[in-house]
Amino acid sequence: xxxxxxxxxxxxxxxxxxxxxxxxxxxxxxxxxxxxxxxxxxxxxxxxxxxxxxxxxxxxxxxxxxxxxxxxxxxxxxxxxxxxxxxxxxxxxxxxxxxxxxxxxxxxxxxxxxxxxxxxxxxxx
Numbered sequence: 286x287x288x289x290x291x292x293x294x295x296x297x298x299x300x301x302x303x304x305x306x307x308x309x310x311x312x313x314x315x316x317x318x319x320x321x322x323x324x325x326x327x328x329x330x331x332x333x334x335x336x337x338x339x340x341x342x343x344x345x346x347x348x349x350x351x352x353x354x355x356x357x358x359x360x361x362x363x364x365x366x367x368x369x370x371x372x373x374x375x376x377x378x379x380x381x382x383x384x385x386x387x388x389x390x391x392x393x394x395x396x397x398x399x400x401x402x403x404x405x406x407x408x409x410x
Contacts, residue, residue, distance in 0.1 A: 312402045316409065319394050326387040333380030340370035340377075 343366070356363065399406040 323391045326384045330384035336377030
């Protein structure tokens, strides 16, 4: 048997634009990490808003039903409920403000990543 070497075909010139080279894998991983942190911050913001809404709804319920009880008779119940409402309001506000602060930091980090790598900017608009 006679084996002959086969020369590869010469590359064909295309007039079509080529895709830009993909960004470096490390930059993509950094962007994925920042986006995952952003999703976590959004979940914390959602939780903070829900925690703030709980005391408001409970207080509204207590005010709506106040004609069925005398405040002096149930004061020993209302004071702990009021303290719990205040604690939940503070916790929800803290969670929301912390999440917003972290979202701003993550947006700034993404902006820096886009500036460092133009190809990444095409994917993250």
